Amino acid sequence: MVRVELVPTASLRPGALAVVRRLVDEAFAGDFGDSDWQHALGGLHALAWQDGGLVGHGAVVPRRLLHGGRELRTGYVEAVAVAPAHRRRGVTSAVVAALEDVVRDAYDLGALSASDDGAALYAARGWLPWRGPTSVLGPAGPLRTPEDDGGVFVLPGPVTLDLDGSLTCDWRDGDVW
Template identity: 55%
Template sequence: MTLRHTAQVDRTELAAARELCFASFDPFGDEDWSHALGGEHALVHDGGSVVAHGAVVLRRLLVDGRWLRCGYVEAVAVDETHRGRGHGHTVMAALEALAPGYDLLGLCASQAGRPLYESRGWLRWRGPTSALTPDGVVATPDEDSIYVLGGAFDLDAPITCDWREGDLW
């Protein structure tokens, strides 16, 4: 397992991680991949191939009137032929080790990913969600898969994410 900043990941290795994500998620587009860039990447290799990936990037979340530095987990994927071998846990352990640099860690989980995160102590945010957009704060009521790790927060409080193109969460 290696942990490196986007700028330190070899282009071929980064392309392999991107292809892994495109194969693992439907839909998954260029905007989704762009959300995983600019932070730290955890990569698991087998025989020279990237078989698992995850990234953590800086985002800002507003909770109880306070903007927090959030290490936001993106693009966690394991090659389907390598699932069930603990690679997802390996990736998450590496990303969670970065928690001291942030006020909390956060992510938006797929249905398939929820059991992994819950088994690692991540907690689902129960409060209302929204996003700060160019048009102001917009509610995201259909978003029920936000998870956090670290900090002592009221999980029923409103939470607002910063703006980005594509999927807001």
């Protein structure tokens, strides 16, 4: 049985952060850099435990997205990962369900950048692919991010969204989405 615990980054001991980082690095098979790790910090971590060991992780961090002339408080999902030996056993669904509860309770909407493998899971859970153009609010103003078009998913909340409209994220180092 998998048990999921929500813990703020500030409450994780340095040793626990190192364990989470190792899990994420293993799950992403070396395709998870330092900027990706930084994106996962500063919010709430969903830690999935089984038989005393960490088998899954995901984080929801606060971000600002611009849409329809409004700034939206967004729970952005990052670093969803499951240890390879525990895949296809419902761990990802348990982690994402915990993150979705946080998003629904505290944000205008949820958002994430889905991998090709993850897109079907999120779509099955009610996340919607953003159909409109994506951009980032850079130092010189909005910059289009066409490489991210079609890969951003949102979990609607109380705010009306036009999925064909433009969506702009706040700037950050590394992958902006």
